[in-house]
Amino acid sequence: MIEYDEQNSRMVLKLVYYGPALSGKTTNLLCLHDRLVQDGRGELMVLDTTDDRTIFFDLLPFFLVAPSGLKIKVKVYTVPGQVKHDATRKAVLQRADGVAFIADSRLRETANNTNSFENLEKNLSYVGLDIDKIPLVIQFNKQDLKETITAQDIEQTWGPTGIPVLCASALQGWGVVETFRELVGHTYDHIDSRFSLAKKHGLAKETFVAQLTRQDLSDARTSP
Amino acid sequence: MPPQDSPENIRYIVGTERRLEDVLRAEDVAPLLREALRTGVHRVIVGDDAGKTLWTSGDGVPATMGEATENCPLRLEGEPVGTVKVFGNSEKRDLLKAVASLLSGTLNILAATNLKRMLTTELHTTVVSQSYEDLLIAHRELKASETRYRELAETLEKKVDERTAELKRAYNRLLQSEKMAAVGQLAAGVAHEINNPVGFVTSNLQTLRKYVSRFTEMLAVSREILNGQPPASETFNRKWRELKLDFVTGDVEELLRQSLEGTERVKRIVADLKGFSHIDESELSPLNINRELERTLKIMARAFPGESEIIKDFHPLPNLIGNGSLLCQAFMNIILNAVQAQPQTLQLTIETRYQDGQVRITFSDNGPGIPTEIRNRIFEPFFTTRDVGQGTGMGLAVTYDIVTSMGGTIDVTCPEAGGAVFSIALPLQEH
Numbered sequence: 001m002i003e004y005d006e007q008n009s010r011m012v013l014k015l016v017y018y019g020p021a022l023s024g025k026t027t028n029l030l031c032l033h034d035r036l037v038q039d040g041r042g043e044l045m046v047l048d049t050t051d052d053r054t055i056f057f058d059l060l061p062f063f064l065v066a067p068s069g070l071k072i073k074v075k076v077y078t079v080p081g082q083v084k085h086d087a088t089r090k091a092v093l094q095r096a097d098g099v100a101f102i103a104d105s106r107l108r109e110t111a112n113n114t115n116s117f118e119n120l121e122k123n124l125s126y127v128g129l130d131i132d133k134i135p136l137v138i139q140f141n142k143q144d145l146k147e148t149i150t151a152q153d154i155e156q157t158w159g160p161t162g163i164p165v166l167c168a169s170a171l172q173g174w175g176v177v178e179t180f181r182e183l184v185g186h187t188y189d190h191i192d193s194r195f196s197l198a199k200k201h202g203l204a205k206e207t208f209v210a211q212l213t214r215q216d217l218s219d220a221r222t223s224p
Numbered sequence: 225m226p227p228q229d230s231p232e233n234i235r236y237i238v239g240t241e242r243r244l245e246d247v248l249r250a251e252d253v254a255p256l257l258r259e260a261l262r263t264g265v266h267r268v269i270v271g272d273d274a275g276k277t278l279w280t281s282g283d284g285v286p287a288t289m290g291e292a293t294e295n296c297p298l299r300l301e302g303e304p305v306g307t308v309k310v311f312g313n314s315e316k317r318d319l320l321k322a323v324a325s326l327l328s329g330t331l332n333i334l335a336a337t338n339l340k341r342m343l344t345t346e347l348h349t350t351v352v353s354q355s356y357e358d359l360l361i362a363h364r365e366l367k368a369s370e371t372r373y374r375e376l377a378e379t380l381e382k383k384v385d386e387r388t389a390e391l392k393r394a395y396n397r398l399l400q401s402e403k404m405a406a407v408g409q410l411a412a413g414v415a416h417e418i419n420n421p422v423g424f425v426t427s428n429l430q431t432l433r434k435y436v437s438r439f440t441e442m443l444a445v446s447r448e449i450l451n452g453q454p455p456a457s458e459t460f461n462r463k464w465r466e467l468k469l470d471f472v473t474g475d476v477e478e479l480l481r482q483s484l485e486g487t488e489r490v491k492r493i494v495a496d497l498k499g500f501s502h503i504d505e506s507e508l509s510p511l512n513i514n515r516e517l518e519r520t521l522k523i524m525a526r527a528f529p530g531e532s533e534i535i536k537d538f539h540p541l542p543n544l545i546g547n548g549s550l551l552c553q554a555f556m557n558i559i560l561n562a563v564q565a566q567p568q569t570l571q572l573t574i575e576t577r578y579q580d581g582q583v584r585i586t587f588s589d590n591g592p593g594i595p596t597e598i599r600n601r602i603f604e605p606f607f608t609t610r611d612v613g614q615g616t617g618m619g620l621a622v623t624y625d626i627v628t629s630m631g632g633t634i635d636v637t638c639p640e641a642g643g644a645v646f647s648i649a650l651p652l653q654e655h
Contacts, residue, residue: 003241012241042302045340059343061301073241073303087351087358 003095004195011195013074015183016093019102020109020116021081024141027170028102028179029060029078035177037216040064057092064211067202074184074212081116086123093120094127098135098187100179105140105148105167135186137164139179144169181213240346244272244298244306247335247342250279256330257281265312265323270298270331272306282311293320296328300335415494422494426487433480440473493618510543511551513576513583513650519548520555527560529567537575541583545653546630554626557619558587558646564610565591565644582632587646593638602636 003012017025026046033044042061062074079089093099101120103113124131140154151167158165164182168175188197188205197203257268258281267282295307308331310324447464450457464470521534528534562572571590576583594602601607603624627634632650639645 010241040302042299043336045336045343057347059301061303063302063304071303073301075301087354088347091347091350091354 009068009070011070011072013072013097013187013191014095015074015076015098015100015187016096017076017078017100017102018089018093018116018120019081020104020112021083023081023102023104023109023113023116024170025078025081025102026058028100028139028141028168028176029058029076031170031173031176032076032180033060035173035215036212037214040211040214057088062212064208066197068200070197070201070203072203076180083115083119086119089119090123090126093123093129096124096127096129096134097191098183099124099137100183101136101138103138103140105142106145107147107149110149133190135183135190137166137179137182137186139175140165140167141170141175143167143175144172177213177215181209184212185209242300242339242342244300244335245278247300247338248331249338252334252338253279253331254281256327260310260323260327263319263323264316265310265320267311268323268327269309269311270306270327271309273304278306293317293324296324298328298331298335300339418490418494422487422490426484426491429480429483429487433477433484436476436480440476443469443473507547508545509548511546511548512543513541513551513585514538516548516551517555517574517576517585520552520559523552524556524559527563529563529570531568532563532570532572535571535573537573539575539577541576541578542652544583544630544650546650547626550626551630554623554648555585557623561619561646562587562589562591562644565589581652583650583652585648585650588639588643589645590643593642593644594636596638599636599638603634 003010003014005011017028019025029044033041040063042063045059057080058078060076062076064072064074066072077092079085079092099120101117103109103117121131124134138158140149142148154165154167164186166175166179166182168179170176185205188208192198192205195201197208198205253270257270257279260268261282265282268280269277270279271277293310295309297304298306298308308324308328310320310327312320312323447460450460517536517538521536559572563570566589569590573586573588575586575588578584598607598609603620607621624634627648627650630650631653632648634646634648637645637647
């Protein structure tokens with residue numbers, strides 16, 4: 001699914017933040033935009049159109065160049081969570097290279113999480129992707145709130161699947177960069193075998209991940 | 225309604241890669257570059273990442289003239305995709321730098337805005353057109369199914385009508401055959417009950433006839449002996465006259481003959497009834513209808529009045545499976561019906577023909593025809609137009625039963641030219 005243009009030495013990766021409505025997908029991207037250094041990434045684009053139907057998604061692009069000169073663009077998208085925007089979700093999910101599923105940790109949202117995950121499975125197969133093969137991480141967001149699912153329950157449910165699960169609070173700004181790091185790490189593993197990023201392009205996993213997750217630790221952060 | 229879930233159905237991808245010249249238009253860039261010249265710079269060049277000039281202003285000024293600023297980068301989604309370069313007087317280096325940075329900043333914002341607009345439009349269009357196509361597909365499917373249902377409804381009505389008519393026919397047949405069966409059962413019972421008394425009545429009558437002839441003979445002998453021996457003879461003769469024995473001796477023989485004839489007729493009716501009720505026990509064999517008709521006519525030869533004319537219009541026929549004697553009986557009853565309808569100068573045409581998998585036999589006579597009001601009753605058992613005692617009313621009923629038991633049909637029409645036409649159609653069964 002990866003877009004790879006050998007002649008122009010370009011590669012475009014697409015990462016998608018999926019999940020139920022109001023689980024904090026956009027907040028995750030806003031937080032990434034806030035925390036990561038401006039150099040090497042574009043501005044966060046928040047796209048929303050109100051018309052006879054509301055469609056919107058967010059896009060946070062990253063750009064880096066491998067030692068071989070391979071230009072790598074990483075586009076991070078969010079999908080609209082509302083059930084009715086399934087067509088947009090399919091359009092955004094098309095040719096994805098990695099997925100972060102953002103779940104709402106509150107207990108009362110369990111059903112919504114389940115429905116959205118089933119929707120992800122369905123739409124992945126619709127666009128011809130295999131949920132068992134695509135790099136996937138799960139984030140239980142809103143851990144700062146009360147009445148949330150416990151770490152044991154998460155471990156019990158998701159442990160056997162082997163899918164990496166992280167806890168986060170996008171609002172408070174923790175767990176977000178870690179989720180992203182996990183996602184880009186898995187994505188690297190997934191594509192390295194096919195495109196020999198390390199051997200042919202001299203791009204080690206550590207470098208790749210570090211380039212994409214350089215945090216801006218100064219106080220004078222650019223506001224979104 | 226989503227289309228079939230397969231990747232082939234996806235015709236849209238969001239976020240295709242774009243170059244700087246895809247995102248920025250000359251109409252957007254040219255005024256900016258033109259205005260930049262008014263600040264006193266000599267020349268502005270906007271190039272792509274490969275160094276190719278995309279847009280420029282101040283063409284009249286030689287590129288060599290004046291000092292150049294450093295390249296100010298233009299970015300798309302974080303990727304350097306082009307540069308802005310400003311040329312001018314080296315003494316105004318700060319101005320050149322400021323103009324370059326202003327231009328690159330403006331173009332970056334312009335590019336980002338345009339890209340966002342394009343992305344939004346792209347997604348909106350793809351989603352809307354996808355939804356539209358889904359709707360079209362759903363519409364087509366609905367239309368197809370509507371057509372299907374309409375066709376179904378139309379043919380259904382026709383089919384219901386056909387089935388209803390068929391059911392009605394079957395019901396009528398059933399009714400008829402139940403009537404026949406009831407009659408058959410009744411007939412069988414009646415025949416059994418009547419046969420015994422009729423048997424001994426006949427036998428007793430014959431004995432009585434013998435006895436009576438003895439009495440008569442004895443009376444004649446007595447009369448002869450007494451004749452000429454008065455006064456006994458006078459007493460004898462007076463009593464003879466008083467008792468009208470001349471008439472009685474003559475009439476008693478006639479009475480007994482008529483009684484025996486009556487019992488004979490009762491026997492015949494009973495036999496008819498028995499035959500009627502035992503149709504199903506018939507033995508089957510291959511029959512040639514033409515031969516069966518010839519046989520029937522031969523048997524009946526003596527029943528035709530002198531002036532009769534029988535016209536045989538026989539065509540070659542395939543063999544049928546059936547009971548020959550029953551079929552002869554069926555034909556005989558129809559022919560007898562014609563004879564009785566025209567006892568003086570009968571003209572009967574019998575035609576046979578094989579057509580549409582059926583053997584068709586028609587009997588056309590020159591009788592008075594059958595009145596419309598009784599035409600549908602003539603096949604009913606015990607229905608007769610003749611006087612009581614003249615017909616059993618069983619003839620045509622028996623014919624009807626024989627023909628229908630072979631899966632055939634019989635009906636009667638009366639052409640305007642006169643006479644009655646009985647048409648029998650017998651299907652060719654598979655054996």
